[in-house]
Amino acid sequence: MYKALMIEDHKEVRDFVKEYFNHKEIEVVEAQNGYEGLSLLDDTIDIILLDIMMPGIDGYEVCKQIRSQYNTLIVFISALSEDENQLKAYEYGADDYITKPFKPSLLYAKCLALLKRNKKIETNQLQSGKVILDLDKHVLVIEENDIALTDKEFKLLRYLMENQGIVLSREKILDALWGYDYYGDGRAVDTYIKRLRKRLENYSYYIQTVVKIGYIWKGEES
Incomplete structure (x- = not known):
């Protein structure tokens, strides 16, 4: 079982993703803003689902702070679909980017593929x-x-x-x-x-x- 930290200020989106993921191989831990997300981050988190537009601290800054301490996989989930937003996310260290609205099955497939590929690299198998x-x-x-x-x-x-x-x-x-x-x-x-x-x-x-x-x-x- 993998563990995901979802940092997203819209509860309905968190519930939507959690409901789908928790019946499969990825357990979701929720954070409603960037500060809470950073406080919950530790070595047990395998992947982070990160929104950009949040009150207090935006997703780019959260990503920057995460990358200063962890190599955890990061997938941005945002309504911002412009190329410059996606490029900025990758510059800050994103592993993938998916735009809203999205199907939970697509997000899950992307996350699972990243997790399995990363595990294979880490374990050299x-x-x-x-x-x-x-x-x-x-x-x-x-x-x-x-x-x-x-x-x-x-x-x-x-x-x-x-x-x-x-x-x-x-x-x-x-x-x-x-x-x-x-x-x-x-x-x-x-x-x-x-x-x-x-x-x-x-x-x-x-x-x-x-x-x-x-x-x-x-x-x-x-």
Whole structure:
């Protein structure tokens, strides 16, 4: 569950967003002005939904103060649709900008995409469906369980996941992982694919065989 701080002086807008978000993956904390919003900001906040035109202190100044202390994601929500307003928001450090009126589904989709992308960058992971490859720990993670891999298994899985949806011939895999001067044949690839499928357990079908060519990582699309 992610946590959003919505800084917005119109209660009906806050209620509108909160009602939609709280039934999904993002919990909304409310602030009715910039001062209150800044007082509620801490490390538990994953994303900020920020209005511009508010009494006391406007959204630009709030954004400026947030950026002096935190790298939290910031999405501006405003009735100001002119290009100069949006450009100013980005100059102050906004990650996205959406104009009023808006559909809560669109705002939610934008926020969730930003959050997931940011999480992937922070944790240095590759994720495909239910399978996560932790690039820092060099482990495969399935349903919160760490599965140890040999160096070659790790490199092969990473190569497959980074090329999701692309058919990779045995020769191409050999060149990428064993080098151009390797004198073995494609059976080495088949052996390691078999090992990886065993490691993947219930998700072994993520790797599909392409007859007479090689393999393809399909993930949830299979």
